[in-house]
Amino acid sequence: MTKRRTSIILAGALLAALLPVAATYAQETKPKQAQSQPKPRYTNSTNVSGNCPVYWNHPRVSGKTGRSWPAGPATTSRRLGVRYVSDGYAMVIDYHRAPTTKSKGTFPWWGWVATTGCLVDPHARHFPRGTTSAQDRRDRPDREDFAPAIRSGWAVRGDDSVRRVELPPTSKPGGHLTPIRLGSDATLRSGPQKFVIGNLARHEQILISRSQCRTAHGKPYTAQQWVKGYAPAARRSGWVQASHLPACTR
Structure with missing residues (x-):
């Protein structure tokens, strides 16, 4: 065997030995994809404790004679989800009226309900990311050490931060409309x-x-x-x- 042929054979063997090592190194040093975080929980699901109207618009602004639908233990709207609270009323989602994969829902499914005498837990809450429906108590208030109540006028945002809900003015603008x-x-x-x-x-x-x-x-x-x-x-x-x-x- 010639010297040149021997060198080629040795070089090929060395390359074959190094390829798996290089592949392993590349795999180990490849940047890991960021894992998606569990989603925030935006509403506090709670049972309705009394028969109360759910208003289309805030009754302290639009008046208590405004449109509404009934919620209560004897109605189909027995469970609501509190999004945030403002001036004695909670903005809630009515799970029975809300759209599903099988239904377009009954408009409206968002509305305002009084925080006094209507809900078992009348607070918006800041749940840990990934909280399931089963972990969100309905028949009694959630524990403060698990999901602390959020003060009136504040709510959970998409990034899981708690921020003020900036409600637009109630006065009619001047000038030509x-x-x-x-x-x-x-x-x-x-x-x-x-x-x-x-x-x-x-x-x-x-x-x-x-x-x-x-x-x-x-x-x-x-x-x-x-x-x-x-x-x-x-x-x-x-x-x-x-x-x-x-x-x-x-």
Whole structure:
């Protein structure tokens, strides 16, 4: 065997021996993908302890004669989820009315209910990430050392932080206002994609400060964008998604 051939054979053997080591090193030093954290729990599920109306809009603002639906032990709305509390009322989700994979739900499923005499646990709470429905007590208040109560006017955000709910003004803006009619039922929000603060029915109106419902660039809104206006039915300002406002998207 020639010297050159011997060298080639030895080099090939060395390379074959090193390849598994290199592959292992590359695997060990490869950056690990960030593991997704468990989701926050936004609502405190609780049984309804008394027969109480759930209002479409905050009754201290819109009046107690406003639209509502009944909740209570003898109704189909026996369990509600507290999102946040403001001025003696809790913004709640009605699990019986809310949409599911099999049903579109019954609008509205968000509403306001009194914190006194209506709910077993009338507080919003800050649960640990990943808390399951089974861990969220319904027949009695949750333990403070597990899920501390959140003070009025504050709520859990998408990043699991607890922040103030910035409720828009209740006074009607001055100047010329243009009425825009809703084409479908919609929630009223504290900001684009933010907290539900009320509900508006199809054919009701919001009043905007522009002569036409157009963006700041003079173009129609996309269905995913949000339009700010004053809602007479709720007696407060807020944001409505443009998909519910045909005049804003065409």
